[in-house]
Amino acid sequence: MSDGNESEALLQVVDVHKRFTGVYALRGVSLTFARGQIYHLLGENGCGKSTLIKIISGAQPPDVGELVIDGKRHAHLTxxxxxxxxxxTVYQDLSLLPNMSVRENVALTSELAEHGGRLARVFDRRALADRAGRALAAVGLPADADFQATLIEALPLATRQLVAIARAIASEAKFVIMDEPTTSLTQKEVANLIAVLTALRGQGVTVLFVSHKLDECYAIGGEVIVLRDGQTVAQGPIADYTKAQLSELMTGRELAHARYRTQAHSAPQVVLDVRGLGHRRQFRDVSFALHRGEILGVTGLLDSGRNELARALAGVAPADAGSIALDGVPIILSTPADAKRHRIGYVPEDRLSEGLFLDKSIRDNVVTAMISSLRGRFGQLDRKRARALAQQSVKDLQIATPDIDKPVQSLSGGNQQRVLIGRWLAIDPRVLILHGPTVGVDVGSKDIIYRIMQGLSERGIGIVLISDDLPELLQNCDRIMMMSKGRMTGEYRADELTEAELYRALLAQAA
Structure with a gap:
């Protein structure tokens, strides 16, 4: 890189190539990472980012090339x-052990590193607790014994994300890779993470920050590396590039950054009428009307109840108070099957654990919601119809794949998300609940998903878009409703707001 000579270099990637079944993932990538610097690794899904970080972290060997760490050459690492x-490395899937405690997840990685991959038969639990406590406090999480003893599986996704970051801090690493570390964090938590990164940089730690959120990259500062088609196409101080320039470098084409919602497509007809909805102590007295063809945004901080509202509208965690009417007819959403029967589709926030069957084919994932209607007289699946339906989804949603029989885990994040959207379009939905629909996808895929959303709206589908991505809400919605502490606290016309105004309103409601 441009900011450090070899004597200052902590890590060098030298002429690295990597191929998978004849397809190049990386072509001659050479990079130098200086001590105490922050680097942003940008690029569309499939550009080679994941392969590069796996090679640096030892998860995969390069075919050609080497790594130089503190002057020592390595053909590959374990x-x-x-x-x-x-x-x-803080991977996008977090790689936490759900049936172990916060303390164990934070502290055991450093134990493994110190003892050559072996764990002691008897742990010094006080030392583990002290190490975990310091790391947890550094990312703004509780450091007390009760929180440290909590099982990972009992925590919400955003908290797990911070625990994974705390694990990296606990290991006192010299080079920290963060793969989409803010996908489920609120802006307040992102601000805290930026402070953590600044502190790490001050301690001489090098950070490789992989993200699709350009605003966060600019707020953090440092250097930028852009990959496209497995090659480095740009590198230098991030302040030297505009958002438009970075987007064009990543995709090879110019993208729009104005509102996608150029005109309202909603009709007077109310398709979904929610009155006084509540769920235990998570949200209460939520009321709104969604019109035919309208895109209604819902936002709020992590504890606002927005996530729980999304799950209630999908029948995943049913409401215990209030009422819901579809096209004027009262309905009960006790299970996801109820929602499907009423033609309400739900794209969850965590597509990997809640949405997709990763080892199943693209075809099977698309037709899952339609299995019953695709069965013949004797209960057997009509494979011809299933294939035709999946092929049409692939075409309509621009899913990049040569074969619908490939496992869905072989796709990039943006293509996986479109498979999930395609599953619910197959039921000809009246309403779509989109919960963080562009979490972890690149700018090019975001552009495609946003255009798909607008097209669905034009077809008369009512869309509830639950998101903490403020530009996403402002670019795509007719109205934005704000939640705070389990209640709806404000409503705004999206075309009359700036991002700064919406953010100020968000903080004011939380206060």
């Missing part, structure tokens, strides 16, 4: 060798 060299 994960334990990478940990021992001070390289820690």
């Amino acid at each position: 994960p334990l060798e990478a940990l021992a060299a001070g390289i820690e």
